[in-house]
Amino acid sequence: xxxxxxxxxxxxxxxxxxxxxxxxxxxxxxxxxxxxxxxxxxxxxxxxxxxxxxxxxxxxxxxxxxxxxxxxxxxxxxxxxxxxxxxxxxxxxxxxxxxxxxxxxxxxxxxxxx
Amino acid sequence: xxxxxxxxxxxxxxxxxxxxxxxxxxxxxxxxxxxxxxxxxxxxxxxxxxxxxxxxxxxxxxxxxxxxxxxxxxxxxxxxxxxxxxxxxxxxxxxxxxxxxxxxxxxxxx
Numbered sequence: 636x637x638x639x640x641x642x643x644x645x646x647x648x649x650x651x652x653x654x655x656x657x658x659x660x661x662x663x664x665x666x667x668x669x670x671x672x673x674x675x676x677x678x679x680x681x682x683x684x685x686x687x688x689x690x691x692x693x694x695x696x697x698x699x700x701x702x703x704x705x706x707x708x709x710x711x712x713x714x715x716x717x718x719x720x721x722x723x724x725x726x727x728x729x730x731x732x733x734x735x736x737x738x739x740x741x742x743x744x745x746x747x748x749x
Numbered sequence: 750x751x752x753x754x755x756x757x758x759x760x761x762x763x764x765x766x767x768x769x770x771x772x773x774x775x776x777x778x779x780x781x782x783x784x785x786x787x788x789x790x791x792x793x794x795x796x797x798x799x800x801x802x803x804x805x806x807x808x809x810x811x812x813x814x815x816x817x818x819x820x821x822x823x824x825x826x827x828x829x830x831x832x833x834x835x836x837x838x839x840x841x842x843x844x845x846x847x848x849x850x851x852x853x854x855x856x857x858x859x
Binding site for chain 1: 753780781783790791792793794795798836838840845846847848849850851852
């Protein structure tokens with residue numbers, strides 16, 4: 636399977652705990668994006684990497700959220716001190732520069748904060 | 750006002766019929782446009798890019814009207830497998846920060 640992969644697929648955590656999600660993009664894609672989706676809404680942009688550089692962060696990304704892409708390949712998204720409002724589907728997408736920014740999504744990580 | 754607005758539906762469509770729906774976007778400087786399809790509890794999948802001249806992919810036709818800032822999707826000869834939520838997506842900047850509408854639900858019935 637050469638698509639975008641995400642792990643874990645599901646995560647249940649207690650409020651106040653830290654969680655980390657991983658995304659492996661399509662191998663030749665240099666751009667990686669994180670989105671968050673809640674029920675009945677479209678995905679909302681969180682942050683974007685070009686290679687290892689994080690070039691844009693949404694105001695949705697509070698200081699409890701941090702994302703990295705250390706070697707320009709896989710990326711991690713960490714949420715510290717989780718809150719119930721963090722419950723959502725976290726989607727990762729990747730694209731190739733010059734492709735009109737067509738983005739391909741992974742299956743997502745569904746986070747439930749209890 | 751939301752940046753990308755869609756009629757949530759549902760559009761109930763008999764199998765074999767044609768269905769069409771629009772979305773509107775607020776940023777006149779938007780660079781590129783897409784339709785994604787999303788099945789329940791799955792990730793969005795790219796259905797088609799939308800070009801200024803309009804484009805067709807099999808039973809699907811997309812149109813862009815920059816003057817009125819809307820995008821349309823038409824599905825001909827609807828199949829049961831076309832039942833899904835269709836997300837209108839706009840790229841308002843030049844590096845790929847996509848803005849999604851909340852989706853239009855289509856239900857194709859036998």
